[in-house]
Amino acid sequence: MAERVQQVVAVMGRGVVDTGAPVATGDDLGLTRGDGCFDATLVAWDGEGWLVHDLDEHLERLRRSADALGIPLADDDAWIELVGDALQVWQGADEAALKMVLTRGDEHGDGTPLAFLTLTAVDAGMQAQRDGIRVVTLSRGYASDAFEGAPWLLGGVKLLSYAVHVAAKREASARGAEDVIFTSSDGCLLEAPTSAVVWLRDGVVATTPTGATGILDSISARKILGGAAEHGWRAERRLVTPDELAEADAAWLVSSVRGVAPITELDGRALRTDPEATRIVRALNGF
Amino acid sequence: MAERVQQVVAVMGRGVVDTGAPVATGDDLGLTRGDGCFDATLVAWDGEGWLVHDLDEHLERLRRSADALGIPLADDDAWIELVGDALQVWQGADEAALKMVLTRGDEHGDGTPLAFLTLTAVDAGMQAQRDGIRVVTLSRGYASDAFEGAPWLLGGVKLLSYAVHVAAKREASARGAEDVIFTSSDGCLLEAPTSAVVWLRDGVVATTPTGATGILDSISARKILGGAAEHGWRAERRLVTPDELAEADAAWLVSSVRGVAPITELDGRALRTDPEATRIVRALNGF
Numbered sequence: 001m002a003e004r005v006q007q008v009v010a011v012m013g014r015g016v017v018d019t020g021a022p023v024a025t026g027d028d029l030g031l032t033r034g035d036g037c038f039d040a041t042l043v044a045w046d047g048e049g050w051l052v053h054d055l056d057e058h059l060e061r062l063r064r065s066a067d068a069l070g071i072p073l074a075d076d077d078a079w080i081e082l083v084g085d086a087l088q089v090w091q092g093a094d095e096a097a098l099k100m101v102l103t104r105g106d107e108h109g110d111g112t113p114l115a116f117l118t119l120t121a122v123d124a125g126m127q128a129q130r131d132g133i134r135v136v137t138l139s140r141g142y143a144s145d146a147f148e149g150a151p152w153l154l155g156g157v158k159l160l161s162y163a164v165h166v167a168a169k170r171e172a173s174a175r176g177a178e179d180v181i182f183t184s185s186d187g188c189l190l191e192a193p194t195s196a197v198v199w200l201r202d203g204v205v206a207t208t209p210t211g212a213t214g215i216l217d218s219i220s221a222r223k224i225l226g227g228a229a230e231h232g233w234r235a236e237r238r239l240v241t242p243d244e245l246a247e248a249d250a251a252w253l254v255s256s257v258r259g260v261a262p263i264t265e266l267d268g269r270a271l272r273t274d275p276e277a278t279r280i281v282r283a284l285n286g287f
Numbered sequence: 288m289a290e291r292v293q294q295v296v297a298v299m300g301r302g303v304v305d306t307g308a309p310v311a312t313g314d315d316l317g318l319t320r321g322d323g324c325f326d327a328t329l330v331a332w333d334g335e336g337w338l339v340h341d342l343d344e345h346l347e348r349l350r351r352s353a354d355a356l357g358i359p360l361a362d363d364d365a366w367i368e369l370v371g372d373a374l375q376v377w378q379g380a381d382e383a384a385l386k387m388v389l390t391r392g393d394e395h396g397d398g399t400p401l402a403f404l405t406l407t408a409v410d411a412g413m414q415a416q417r418d419g420i421r422v423v424t425l426s427r428g429y430a431s432d433a434f435e436g437a438p439w440l441l442g443g444v445k446l447l448s449y450a451v452h453v454a455a456k457r458e459a460s461a462r463g464a465e466d467v468i469f470t471s472s473d474g475c476l477l478e479a480p481t482s483a484v485v486w487l488r489d490g491v492v493a494t495t496p497t498g499a500t501g502i503l504d505s506i507s508a509r510k511i512l513g514g515a516a517e518h519g520w521r522a523e524r525r526l527v528t529p530d531e532l533a534e535a536d537a538a539w540l541v542s543s544v545r546g547v548a549p550i551t552e553l554d555g556r557a558l559r560t561d562p563e564a565t566r567i568v569r570a571l572n573g574f
Binding site for chain 1: 294296298304307308309310311312313314315316317318319320321322323325356357386388390393394395403404405407425426427428429430433434437438439440441444446447448449450451452453454455457458472501
């Protein structure tokens with residue numbers, strides 16, 4: 001185990017388990033069907049103790065994902081206790097990703113879901129992306145209203161079925177970029193595989209809309225837009241094309257673990273950056 | 288374990304493990320991202336021994352899925368040996384589903400994939416569907432050419448990321464049906480969540496095309512179309528609307544474990560069935 005990254009794993013109902021110990025059976029629907037959901041946030045050492053960023057908001061979103069899938073979720077207190085158990089044994093870096101995972105459990109079992117969390121050191125590569133990322137656009141294959149009236153498409157649910165998201169990131173690497181913004185078949189920007197898109201133009205800070213687009217309700221984007229007025233910015237949610245994003249005064253990919261990553265390049269085209277606006281967006285996001 | 292369905296689990300490199308024993312870590316990308324693939328077929332007692340239907344074809348398709356994901360797969364001999372190990376201890380029903388699963392392995396591990404198989408008794412509910420099924424159409428959200436030039440969408444790959452497929456089956460149940468045929472945003476029938484659509488009209492037996500549609504290359508449909516000429520039928524692959532399917536002389540959902548299921552109803556509309564044609568289609572499929 002010496003070469004493993006620093007990681008702690010804790011299973012609901014069992015507590016902390018040996019890192020590298022298997023937790024899911026070969027019959028688990030999360031494993032065999034991607035049938036489950038997760039949520040993730042940053043845990044950081046604040047000089048005196050571990051701060052779990054926005055745990056309540058992430059538990060609330062995990063609950064909405066679980067409800068959409070019809071999978072029962074332990075109450076918040078049980079999760080908070082499990083996070084505490086994991087942090088008690090955490091010996092790792094000053095920044096860790098907390099991932100909370102829920103599956104439908106064994107296909108031929110008694111209906112008990114599997115719930116567990118992992119704490120994993122944030123790697124230096126991700127931290128470096130906070131200084132700037134190059135992004136390519138890739139089609140997500142859906143129209144921007146494909147999720148309207150189609151709840152079985154599970155729009156807005158943070159699913160374990162993320163293989164396309166991972167494949168899109170591999171395609172970005174092959175194209176010399178660090179991340180992706182998915183586009184709709186009608187030419188609009190949607191979201192990144194694990195981030196939201198936020199941009200500033202003429203004093204308006206904006207992100208893309210949830211709902212019919214299937215876009216995940218980003219907690220980071222919500223915080224940034226929610227505090228925009230304090231800084232004299234208007235906030236709005238709207239669909240834009242890549243060309244419109246390229247005209248922004250600044251644009252970022254925002255997510256709970258990586259935080260705020262200024263987009264320096266979109267499909268090979270340099271984007272404007274604005275260090276002062278990035279400072280404000282970071283303050284609104286909490287880091 | 289007394290109440291578990293009959294099941295055997297075997298892991299590549301380990302052999303048969305205790306049923307219900309966990310096999311995937313909390314860091315396994317198959318579990319946390321649905322990042323992996325699978326294939327499945329029927330194992331049946333033929334009076335003298337266990338017959339694994341079309342194992343070579345399923346291993347070949349599993350290999351194509353693994354290649355598309357860039358995950359290394361053990362050679363066929365290793366899989367055939369593992370299937371043999373599992374069948375040695377199989378004490379279950381005369382029909383079992385063999386599922387072979389491959390994940391990308393631990394996100395922070397050494398790159399070793401996880402490969403395992405399960406043998407699970409085919410339940411009576413699925414067997415009953417061979418007598419007829421009611422089907423509803425549900426939007427898959429994609430246009431029928433959405434996968435053209437977009438390999439990161441992983442069209443035709445039998446992914447572990449199947450949550451939408453499972454959710455669509457739940458929606459079908461809520462509508463009083465047993466299965467779903469997905470439709471494209473431009474109004475064409477695509478495939479069922481775990482089956483292909485095959486129909487007969489005026490002596491032409493047909494299924495929907497792979498490629499730009501993202502539809503999985505169905506081994507059952509290939510066998511049926513491949514043998515059509517022996518019965519005086521022409522074979523073709525084409526896109527049709529639900530209205531066109533409703534005009535067929537007979538239509539079936541075909542898949543490797545359930546086999547040939549005549550569609551008796553589509554969105555509440557009775558479809559024609561043809562017992563003689565079903566008998567031929569079953570013979571072509573092998574059961």
